[in-house]
Amino acid sequence: MRILVADDDAISRRMMEKMLQTSGYEVVAAEDGLKAVSQLTTKGGPRLALIDWMMPELDGPALCRQIRSRHDQPYVYIILLTSRESTEDVVVGLEAGADDYLTKPCCSAELKARLLTGHRILEREDRLVAAREEMRFKATHDSLTSLWDRGAIMSLLKNELHRAMRSETPVSVMLCDIDHFKQINDVYGHVAGDTVLQEVASRFMQSVRTYDAVGLYGDAVGRYGGEEFLLILSDCDAAQIRQRAENVRESIEKRPFQVNDSELSITVSIGFTTVTKWDKTQSIEGLLDRVDTALYEAKSSGRNRVIPAESLALV
């Protein structure tokens, strides 16, 4: 495990470093408080920290306060190092956010024991965060396909339209429906139908640019209804959307689906539109109605095709 040692005295730092390396830690050293904060707030930075109370630029308690003021990063277990003769008030350090303190020079056995406490706290923290993330995922994702569920994809669409309105960038929307899905269920059974839904979801995900796992930016794919999927494409304008829709359609058609021992030819129909200007007088329901109409046209004109809805641009 990585651990940060922050001390402006080179000898103290080196001795601590050696002691920790002997115990199997990967040590990151910092000679002042600002460098320590920089290390701790770097993505993937150390989660354990031994911080000297008095350091140039930023002292130990101030460092604790800075780290604790950030809520967007994994918890860092901080042990403050104080001097045995010091009048420094340990309470001040703990109130500033330190988890523990040690007097210098440190006894190796005591240091190891206290770091074990840190390990326990961090492991517990990680388990809680993992459980929370799992619950958050389940609350917003479809259990069969792991795509965003209807509520979440609608919420993302609303956010994306507002973001596009602020940044004056286009956003495109596709509504996709699996052709003859009822027949697949009727002929091959619902388990086969579920397999098709999962494979369609997987191919959709591969054909878009979901470079943000939480969907804050980038494209998003959601299960809109039974066999209907809603795709939101950020920064995708009217000139690009037809080709993008064709790519999505082809991703399904180009390779047969392996279901049980059979190979099924699956296709999708797609209605799409690009919003170049959005304002509060427009409704998301109206937008989706238009895309749904385009999807209906794609179905009624033979399926396995993409049809644009009328543009919603006001100018």
Add this chain to the structure above:
Amino acid sequence: MASDNSVDMDDLLERIDGDRTLLAELVEMLRKDYRMQFQAARVALSKNDSAGIQRIGHALKGAMSNLAAPLASTMARDLESCGRTGDLSSVGELLTQLEHEMGRVAAKLESLCPELV
């Protein structure tokens, strides 16, 4: 000749797990880095910079405590205390004594690192 009481060798060797290579490295750091610390302390004294004296005293105190050098550690603590209270009247004399004591500490440590002698 190094004084026998400048470093508690049992304490130090226990702390560094008997690692003489590390000890040699620490002695080299002591020789190189602390000359600069004393220069910085004298500059701070000339500027009446009590915060600077406190910071240097604190750093030296930490180093001397870690090296199990009780007298040098006490002197560094006094230096830090002068900086904290702002009474720098005895700092000049204290620096001279501390520098001398740290020289003894370095000599004592070097005696355990024959490759450095």
